[in-house]
Amino acid sequence: MKKLIVANWKMNLGVRDSYNLAAAYKKLIKKSKNQVVACPSFCAIADVAEVLKTSDLAWGAQDISWDLKGACTGEVSGVTLQELGCTYVIIGHSERRQRLGESCRMVNLKAKTALDLTLTPIICVGESEVKRSAGASETFVKGQVKRALAEIKLKPMQELVIAYEPIWAIGSGKTAKPRDIEAMHCLIRETAMKMLGTEAKLRVIYGGSVDDTSVEAIAMMPSVDGFLVGGASLKPEVFAKIAKVE
Ligand code: PGA
Secondary structure (H helix, E strand, O other), rough: OEEEEEEEEEOOOOOOHHHHHHHHHHHOOOOOEEEEEEEHHHHHHHHHHHHHHOOOOEEOOOOOOOOOOOOOOOOOHHHHHHHOOOEEEEEHHHHHHHHHHHOOHHHHHHHHHHHHHHEEEEEEOOOOOOOHOOOOOHHHHHHHHHHOOOOOOOOOEEEEEEEEEOHHHOOOOOOOOOOHHHHHHHHHHHHHHHHOOOOEEEEEEEOOOOOOHHHHHHHHHHHHHOEEEEEEHHOHHHHHHOOOOO
């Protein structure tokens, strides 16, 4: 099945480097069976779009304001993202939740705003090492999913993506075990489908130290619909291999 492979460049690249990385993606990732999405920082989106508009790749943003317009200094509206051709937006990444205090309520508002536009939300959830050692991962992640999806109804054709990103696996070189990922993805799917309805188009993707050596074993799990890739997405050859995963 076609997978969703999302590159999260975080705040690692400036405008010129983002442009160059997009050009490398375009050269290396051709006729991919998977849907591949690049998410640069806000300021680089226009330049990345210029490169990728003549490719099979899509692009998106790493955050969105829950307001469409108005007195929100420093925020970026989904209307602007749409104008720049974004089709996806990452919401509630753990780095934003931890560093900036982004709450589940904010994540929920942002997801609703994205869906009111034509942006597919990629909602990030995942437990910390502390929660994991306390054996509380399932309860915690289930709670995050429920709060993120409160009052959300998908219109026909609309899609929603949940990225399971255990915080302890992000940027640490430690990936979760394929069977643990599978179990958590099943729980996320079950929880989300109860809220969205069984017809909902939902994809559950995994993120956390994915690279070209770990990707295949995880991709074999039936509930893994794709990947959210941070560090390895900055290396075009490595990311191109990940993008080709079956
Ligand atoms: P990583 O980041 O692949 O570098 O662990 C993933 C993410 O934070 O989205």
